[in-house]
Every structure is written in C-alpha cells, then in structure tokens.
Amino acid sequence: MSVSGHSKYIFSPGELKRKDSSITFINANGNNHIPIKNTRELYCLNEVSLNTKLLDLIARAGITLHFFNYHGNYCGSFYPKDYLVSGALTVKQATAFSLRRQEVAKAIVAAIGENIGEVLYHYYRHGSKELKPFLDWLKKDLGNMLVKMQDIKQILMVEGQIWARFYESFKYFLPEDFILNKRVRRPPDNPINALISFGNSLLYTKVITQLYHTHLNQSISFLHEPGEGRFSLSLDLAEAFKPPLVYRTIFDCVNNKKLQVTKHFEKKLNYCLLNDPGKKIFIEAFEERLSQRFEHKVLRRKTSYRTAIKLDGYKLVKYLVEDKPFKPFSLGAMV
Numbered sequence: 001m002s003v004s005g006h007s008k009y010i011f012s013p014g015e016l017k018r019k020d021s022s023i024t025f026i027n028a029n030g031n032n033h034i035p036i037k038n039t040r041e042l043y044c045l046n047e048v049s050l051n052t053k054l055l056d057l058i059a060r061a062g063i064t065l066h067f068f069n070y071h072g073n074y075c076g077s078f079y080p081k082d083y084l085v086s087g088a089l090t091v092k093q094a095t096a097f098s099l100r101r102q103e104v105a106k107a108i109v110a111a112i113g114e115n116i117g118e119v120l121y122h123y124y125r126h127g128s129k130e131l132k133p134f135l136d137w138l139k140k141d142l143g144n145m146l147v148k149m150q151d152i153k154q155i156l157m158v159e160g161q162i163w164a165r166f167y168e169s170f171k172y173f174l175p176e177d178f179i180l181n182k183r184v185r186r187p188p189d190n191p192i193n194a195l196i197s198f199g200n201s202l203l204y205t206k207v208i209t210q211l212y213h214t215h216l217n218q219s220i221s222f223l224h225e226p227g228e229g230r231f232s233l234s235l236d237l238a239e240a241f242k243p244p245l246v247y248r249t250i251f252d253c254v255n256n257k258k259l260q261v262t263k264h265f266e267k268k269l270n271y272c273l274l275n276d277p278g279k280k281i282f283i284e285a286f287e288e289r290l291s292q293r294f295e296h297k298v299l300r301r302k303t304s305y306r307t308a309i310k311l312d313g314y315k316l317v318k319y320l321v322e323d324k325p326f327k328p329f330s331l332g333a334m335v
C-alpha cells in the first residue's frame with residue numbers, strides 16, 4: 001500500500017474491511033490501518049474484496065473509492081451520495097448545455113491549446129526548434145479557428161487536431177523508445193500509450209473527487225457528449241489539466257530515466273502495460289506535481305493543482321449562476 005496525502009493506493013491483492021470506525025487492509029503481509037480522517041480517496045489497483053459495512057463507513061466519511069483493471073485502466077468508482085445536490089443548479093446546467101454548449105466547449109479547447117503551448121515552450125527554449133510551427137499555430141491560428149466554429153462537431157475536430165499535432169511533436173524531445181506513432185487506448189500497445197492511458201485515468205478520478213465537493217451535476221457536460229455510466233463533466237474539466245499534470249509527469253519521468261522500457265513495462269503480444277514498480281514511480285511523481293503549490297496571478301495567493309481543479313468547478317458554477325465568463329485553468333496564470 002502507498003500513501004500520498006489524502007490519497008491511498010493499494011497495489012497488492014487483499015481485503016478491505018471495516019474495523020470499528022476505521023479501515024483496515026488485510027493481505028499476506030498483515031494488517032494495514034488506513035486513517036479515515038486524512039483520507040479522501042482510495043485506489044484499488046489490484047484485486048480487492050470488500051463488503052457493504054465498509055462501503056457504509058466510507059460513504060459517511062465522504063471517501064471516493066476508485067477501481068482500476070489489469071491493464072491499468074479506470075473501471076469505476078464507488079461514489080458517496082451527493083451531499084451538495086442542487087436541483088436549481090442542475091436546471092441551469094442543463095439549460096446551458098442546450099443553449100450555450102459551444103461557448104463552454106470552445107473555452108475548454110482554447111485552454112488545452114494554451115497549456116500545451118506552455119508545456120512545449122520549455123522544450124523549444126532548450127533546443128527543440130522544430131516545435132516552432134506548432135507553437136505559432138497554437139498562438140496565432142487556434143483562437144481564430146475557434147471563433148468561427150458554431151457546431152460542436154467542428155469544435156471536436158479542432159480539439160482532435162491539437163492532440164494529434166501534440167503527439168506528433170514527441171519525437172523532438174523524447175527518447176526513441178517513447179515516441180508515439182499512434183494513440184491507442186484499450187489496451188495501449190506501447191510504453192508511451194500505456195503512460196498516457198494510466199495518467200489520464202488518474203487525472204479523471206482526481207477531477208471526480210474534486211467535483212464531488214461542488215454543487216455541479218457530473219453527468220451534464222459540454223465538450224464531451226453526455227453519456228450513460230460516466231462522469232462526462234469530469235472528462236471536460238480534466239482536459240485543461242492534462243498538459244501540466246499528466247504530460248509533464250510523463251516527460252519528466254521519461255527524460256530523467258525514472259521510467260525505463262526494460263524495467264517498468266510488460267510487453268505482451270498486442271499490448272503494453274506499466275508494471276507495479278512503474279506505477280508506483282509514476283503515481284509518486286504525479287501526486288507530487290498535483291500537490292505542487294504556485295502563486296496564482298488572479299487569486300494572488302499560493303494554491304496547488306489539486307485545489308485548482310476544484311476552482312475550475314467553482315468557475316463553472318459562477319458561469320452558470322452569475323453569467324461570469326468561464327476560463328479553465330491556465331498555466332499562464334501561474335507565477
């Protein structure tokens with residue numbers, strides 16, 4: 001078991017049990033006590049059994065339980081009942097989806113482009129001059145393209161173009177073993193796809209947990225199509241945070257050789273998996289970045305990426321209730 005701040009990660013098979021008013025994880029190595037007071041999330045990255053007594057305890061404590069499968073992909077969450085449910089806000093959120101969906105979707109895509117540009121500029125300054133055409137496109141052309149877009153399908157096409165060109169840029173600053181030829185998700189077929197899938201899944205669960213503590217309805221989204229059986233609003237608000245959280249973590253772990261193809265990946269016939277030591281390295285780096293504090297230019301105080309995720313939820317609430325402009329997280333707002 002690994003502990004990082006408010007998040008607890010379980011890597012080995014075992015059993016989660018309630019013992020009085022606390023949580024115990026039992027496996028071949030013995031019993032591990034998990035304090036409820038400082039726990040917001042539990043991650044099960046292996047086969048774990050539990051019962052309704054435990055679920056009742058963590059629901060009352062407001063703890064979210066996330067499950068991942070063998071491939072390292074997110075399976076689902078045990079989500080305590082909404083304690084901040086708001087019928088009035090849900091109506092406003094649904095109305096905004098019907099009347100102003102494109103406005104929010106454009107803001108999210110613009111934030112994706114802006115934050116990717118900030119991340120790549122670091123490598124441009126350190127010698128990857130081949131990135132200049134893409135950086136110029138993000139800075140000069142993307143905004144003009146989005147202004148003209150009126151249909152959600154067009155906006156999604158622009159988003160897809162941003163990510164495709166971003167993936168293409170990896171060859172200019174990553175080792176050959178981690179160059180991305182094609183984005184493959186389920187299951188990932190090479191080391192870089194495995195890292196992206198695992199990192200995106202972790203970020204998605206972080207957003208789920210943060211939005212649980214707002215009045216927003218997680219099933220009503222704007223960029224992603226609202227669908228059955230997923231928190232599509234969390235997918236929306238995760239997008240702006242992928243460049244600084246998921247991809248910066250990947251680039252740091254790969255370029256500094258914290259993660260190596262021969263040591264931290266299992267290559268099978270048609271898929272590639274991050275092994276347990278690799279997951280631990282990545283999670284430690286991801287959690288460290290998530291907790292990193294920075295001076296926020298707008299707020300004029302120090303905050304963390306974890307808090308910034310919740311703040312994006314509050315920004316969306318203000319957009320829905322007070323009609324204030326919605327601008328997702330920007331790396332440019334950091335000092």
